[in-house]
Amino acid sequence: MATEFHNLQELRHSASLATKVFIQRDYRDSTICKFQTKFPAELDSRIERSLFEETLKTLNCYYAEAEKIGGQSYLEGCLACATAYIIFLCMETRYEKILKKISMYIQEQNEKIYAPRGLLLTDPIERGMRVIEISIFEDSGSTSSSSSGSSPSSSTAQ
Amino acid sequence: MPNSVGKRFKPTKYIPVSTAATLLVGSTTLFFVFTCPWLTKAISPAVPLYNGIVFLFVLANFSMATFMDPGVFPRADEDEDKDDDFRAPLYKNVEIKGIQVRMKWCATCHFYRPPRCSHCSVCDNCVEEFDHHCPWVNNCIGRRNYRYFFLFLLSLSVHMMGVFSFGLLFILHHLERLSALHTTVTLVVMCVTGLFFIPVMGLTGFHMVLVARGRTTNEQVTGKFRGGVNPFTRGCCGNVKHVLCSPLAPRYISDPKKKLPITLKPPFLRPDLSNRHVSVKVSDNGIHSSILRSKSKTSLDGVDDKSIDTQPPLPPKADRYNQLKSQLTSSEGKGHDYRSEPNLDMPDYRSTPLHRTYQSSPFQLDSFSTTSRSFSLKQGVNGADQMPLGGSKPETVTSTPHKGVFSPGTLSGRNGSLSYDSLLTPSVTLSVGECAAHPGVPSMGFHSPYLPTKMCHVRGPELQRHIGPPSYSPVHVGAMYGRQSPLSRDRDPSPVRYDNLSKTIMASIQERKELEEREKLMHRHAQAYANDSGVFDTCSGAAYGLPPGPRGPGSREPTPPVCGSRDNLMGVGVVGYAPRTPVLRSSASSLSRAPRTSTTSLHTDAGGVSRTAERQYRSPVRQTHHSPTAVPRSPTYTHQKVAFISALERADSPHLGTRYDT
Numbered sequence: 001m002a003t004e005f006h007n008l009q010e011l012r013h014s015a016s017l018a019t020k021v022f023i024q025r026d027y028r029d030s031t032i033c034k035f036q037t038k039f040p041a042e043l044d045s046r047i048e049r050s051l052f053e054e055t056l057k058t059l060n061c062y063y064a065e066a067e068k069i070g071g072q073s074y075l076e077g078c079l080a081c082a083t084a085y086i087i088f089l090c091m092e093t094r095y096e097k098i099l100k101k102i103s104m105y106i107q108e109q110n111e112k113i114y115a116p117r118g119l120l121l122t123d124p125i126e127r128g129m130r131v132i133e134i135s136i137f138e139d140s141g142s143t144s145s146s147s148s149g150s151s152p153s154s155s156t157a158q
Numbered sequence: 159m160p161n162s163v164g165k166r167f168k169p170t171k172y173i174p175v176s177t178a179a180t181l182l183v184g185s186t187t188l189f190f191v192f193t194c195p196w197l198t199k200a201i202s203p204a205v206p207l208y209n210g211i212v213f214l215f216v217l218a219n220f221s222m223a224t225f226m227d228p229g230v231f232p233r234a235d236e237d238e239d240k241d242d243d244f245r246a247p248l249y250k251n252v253e254i255k256g257i258q259v260r261m262k263w264c265a266t267c268h269f270y271r272p273p274r275c276s277h278c279s280v281c282d283n284c285v286e287e288f289d290h291h292c293p294w295v296n297n298c299i300g301r302r303n304y305r306y307f308f309l310f311l312l313s314l315s316v317h318m319m320g321v322f323s324f325g326l327l328f329i330l331h332h333l334e335r336l337s338a339l340h341t342t343v344t345l346v347v348m349c350v351t352g353l354f355f356i357p358v359m360g361l362t363g364f365h366m367v368l369v370a371r372g373r374t375t376n377e378q379v380t381g382k383f384r385g386g387v388n389p390f391t392r393g394c395c396g397n398v399k400h401v402l403c404s405p406l407a408p409r410y411i412s413d414p415k416k417k418l419p420i421t422l423k424p425p426f427l428r429p430d431l432s433n434r435h436v437s438v439k440v441s442d443n444g445i446h447s448s449i450l451r452s453k454s455k456t457s458l459d460g461v462d463d464k465s466i467d468t469q470p471p472l473p474p475k476a477d478r479y480n481q482l483k484s485q486l487t488s489s490e491g492k493g494h495d496y497r498s499e500p501n502l503d504m505p506d507y508r509s510t511p512l513h514r515t516y517q518s519s520p521f522q523l524d525s526f527s528t529t530s531r532s533f534s535l536k537q538g539v540n541g542a543d544q545m546p547l548g549g550s551k552p553e554t555v556t557s558t559p560h561k562g563v564f565s566p567g568t569l570s571g572r573n574g575s576l577s578y579d580s581l582l583t584p585s586v587t588l589s590v591g592e593c594a595a596h597p598g599v600p601s602m603g604f605h606s607p608y609l610p611t612k613m614c615h616v617r618g619p620e621l622q623r624h625i626g627p628p629s630y631s632p633v634h635v636g637a638m639y640g641r642q643s644p645l646s647r648d649r650d651p652s653p654v655r656y657d658n659l660s661k662t663i664m665a666s667i668q669e670r671k672e673l674e675e676r677e678k679l680m681h682r683h684a685q686a687y688a689n690d691s692g693v694f695d696t697c698s699g700a701a702y703g704l705p706p707g708p709r710g711p712g713s714r715e716p717t718p719p720v721c722g723s724r725d726n727l728m729g730v731g732v733v734g735y736a737p738r739t740p741v742l743r744s745s746a747s748s749l750s751r752a753p754r755t756s757t758t759s760l761h762t763d764a765g766g767v768s769r770t771a772e773r774q775y776r777s778p779v780r781q782t783h784h785s786p787t788a789v790p791r792s793p794t795y796t797h798q799k800v801a802f803i804s805a806l807e808r809a810d811s812p813h814l815g816t817r818y819d820t
Contacts, residue, residue: 029255069405127234129410
């Protein structure tokens with residue numbers, strides 16, 4: 001019986017990776033980190049345009065803030081210089097902090113918006129900040145576990 | 159040293175860096191040991207301090223330049239380059255600040271190199287903002303470590319200048335003791351410094367110019383922006399700021415971090431697709447009606463063909479139906495129970511107005527027929543009142559789904575009975591929701607009084623497409639009958655399955671079956687219609703062979719047994735026009751309310767006939783007198799099609815019974 005219950009739990013719809021969409025970098029403003037906000041056609045039936053664009057815009061803002069040359073980055077450089085860069089061993093840079101924020105944001109977006117729609121955003125840092133990879137999953141239908149004991153339970157579940 | 163499979167250990171590549179490191183550290187150490195003590199005494203303790211700091215700075219930057227990731231791009235995943243590998247062009251153009259820049263495909267890394275990126279053959283990596291590969295640090299100089307390299311050069315230049323100067327000072331003060339140890343060492347240090355002074359200073363100067371221009375060594379050496387504009391420049395100050403003050407760029411090749419797993423649980427949400435269905439529906443309406451209309455007038459001979467011809471348009475419609483169906487299935491989570499119902503159900507209803515189905519019949523109904531329809535319908539309904547025999551059941555069946563299918567307005571038609579007008583224009587009143595709201599009560603239930611179940615079987619795919627509407631119309635019944643014969647040979651297995659039908663349907667089917675059996679027996683002895691309608695004569699032999707009998711003095715030749723319904727159909731239709739027999743009169747009276755405005759239009763007649771036929775079909779259910787059978791045909795009723803179809807119907811009548819059995 002325990003086996004059956006276990007199998008019943010496995011008798012659920014499973015998602016399989018269907019395709020991937022790549023959002024390329026927008027190089028119009030030189031090499032600053034910015035991604036194209038053009039809505040890919042493959043996502044047309046999967047997610048609302050507004051949600052996608054919101055995500056992209058927020059990411060672009062994060063990256064723009066990370067790469068901003070200002071007082072904070074200058075001080076950081078001077079401090080690093082003064083300490084013979086030993087400071088890098090103790091403290092994380094501003095860019096790294098923002099990258100962590102971005103990572104958390106992407107995680108949150110995935111959990112709240114994209115995963116319920118069968119999509120998955122990949123942090124662009126894993127791809128060298130060249131693309132944002134969006135994995136599109138399809139519902140591959142209910143699966144039954146492979147064990148033989150599952151067949152009676154699978155029929156009841158279905 | 160072990161040689162790894164992936165990368166061969168090349169000791170030679172470490173020679174320059176080792177040399178540079180040795181020279182730097184060694185020389186400076188010697189300087190500090192042999193020169194600085196005298197300098198401290200002779201000039202100031204600040205000298206070694208200063209040199210110490212500078213040397214520290216040099217070392218730090220040297221270390222950073224040597225060990226820091228320059229901005230290596232990780233190799234692209236297979237998924238990313240799937241489309242790019244075989245058919246992709248070598249270059250991709252991208253516009254940067256209005257200037258076209260070429261991005262080259264990197265065969266090793268499997269992506270188009272971002273602007274300013276280059277592949278280092280020594281490191282075998284694509285490096286972001288690639289400057290050059292420096293052998294003295296044994297590392298690429300790229301976006302991340304260019305600043306440190308530049309500072310290393312600056313600081314090394316400063317350090318070398320310092321060492322050389324202070325060494326010279328020492329020598330000048332110890333000229334008399336040149337062979338002394340301290341002096342010799344200082345002299346050697348000065349030579350080394352002097353030797354490397356030119357290249358280092360030269361390189362420093364070179365990079366200072368590059369920084370000011372906002373170019374990389376790679377771009378400068380390859381002459382990319384020789385004649386043109388550099389799109390990457392930010393102005394002199396901006397470029398300097400960018401090199402010295404920009405934040406440290408992130409590492410791309412990092413240890414895989416442990417991320418929180420995200421579970422994907424189907425079913426997935428989808429954006430609202432409702433608008434698409436509307437558009438499908440609209441196009442479907444427009445196209446289909448025109449196709450069917452064209453089939454309206456046909457010759458008698460052509461009727462057979464036409465009835466077959468009406469099928470070709472069906473597949474497109476079926477496709478639309480299926481498309482609509484699939485869209486609905488995918489998007490609507492509503493109960494799709496009605497889909498398992500026989501064809502006559504909602505999806506069809508949604509997609510096709512009743513009109514269309516009527517038109518698809520060879521009877522070519524148009525608006526005029528409406529009145530006769532309502533006429534006949536009313537008769538049936540009224541008849542139900544009179545003849546509760548079995549009638550109540552279908553009536554209840556009909557009424558209930560009506561609520562779901564039709565707006566209440568339709569129910570309270572002109573005279574409190576179902577109005578065909580409203581039936582004909584259900585598109586406004588009906589809605590998907592309504593349709594779906596009664597999945598358990600299929601329209602079949604409503605249709606049953608009008609539509610013999612076997613029709614569902616016979617028409618099969620046809621029926622599936624046209625079902626909703628045809629069932630409402632007795633005309634369509636006629637049409638179906640008509641079509642039946644040519645189709646009888648090749649009957650497709652109907653999508654309507656008896657096992658799908660609800661109990662009400664089954665009950666009405668049973669009733670109908672019984673009725674038909676009864677009528678068959680009766681009409682066998684009935685006379686044929688007494689008609690002057692040469693139409694019937696011209697029909698095939700089996701044409702109006704309305705069996706003589708209670709139908710009155712039909713002078714027809716005995717005809718094959720006709721389905722009572724046909725007779726009824728004829729009878730009633732004729733009644734509508736010219737009640738000639740007492741029998742008819744009785745039925746006529748019941749039809750009195752119906753406007754006898756059924757005009758002389760052939761179509762109308764046809765419609766009326768066919769409709770009344772259906773009514774007639776029902777009437778035996780409800781009325782004790784199967785009298786209308788003897789109704790003489792209206793002289794105006796010359797519609798050949800009708801006749802032919804009637805004949806066909808009759809011809810098929812024997813099959814009706816058998817059909818049920820199957």
